[in-house]
Amino acid sequence: MSLFDRLFGRGRRERDEDEEPPRRRVWGIRRDVLELICAAAREQHPHEFGATLRAEKGVVTEVVLTPGTIGGDRHTFINYHMLPIDATIVGTIHSHPGPYAIPSDADRQVFNAFGHTHIIIAEPYTFDTWIAYDQHGEAVELEIVDE
Ligand code: ZN
Numbered sequence: 001m002s003l004f005d006r007l008f009g010r011g012r013r014e015r016d017e018d019e020e021p022p023r024r025r026v027w028g029i030r031r032d033v034l035e036l037i038c039a040a041a042r043e044q045h046p047h048e049f050g051a052t053l054r055a056e057k058g059v060v061t062e063v064v065l066t067p068g069t070i071g072g073d074r075h076t077f078i079n080y081h082m083l084p085i086d087a088t089i090v091g092t093i094h095s096h097p098g099p100y101a102i103p104s105d106a107d108r109q110v111f112n113a114f115g116h117t118h119i120i121i122a123e124p125y126t127f128d129t130w131i132a133y134d135q136h137g138e139a140v141e142l143e144i145v146d147e
Contacts, residue, residue: 016094024134026090026117029060034127036063042124050094050102053117054086058147060117063093091115091135096122101131108137117142 031080054062101122123128132142
């Protein structure tokens with residue numbers, strides 16, 4: 001590729017693997033919130049923990065408990081009418097008692113219907129066992145933000 005092409009983006013420019021994608025509306029999660037999620041998931045084990053996520057200025061700042069379980073693979077019941085109508089609520093968090101933080105079909109339906117930033121945390125509920133997803137069930141990266 002010529003220097004001109006590189007400077008002005010002419011020609012067929014392949015997207016670099018390590019090129020930063022544009023930042024999402026929600027791009028981070030506060031470390032203490034993630035710690036709380038780990039602790040809550042452990043406490044609920046072997047049951048699922050479910051809640052909604054509140055974000056401010058692109059960073060998840062709070063776990064908001066809601067009536068009923070959000071998501072859930074074996075006993076899904078989602079009270080949409082009880083979910084907060086609140087623009088700061090950006091999505092859901094739930095735990096998977098098991099090794100896989102992969103959304104089930106039921107999870108994908110929840111992701112698609114409510115919010116745009118979702119987290120699943122699997123056993124053993126550590127900083128290494130959670131994955132964030134967008135509303136389409138595609139994994140997205142959330143930075144851990146120290147306050
Ligand atoms: Zn699930």
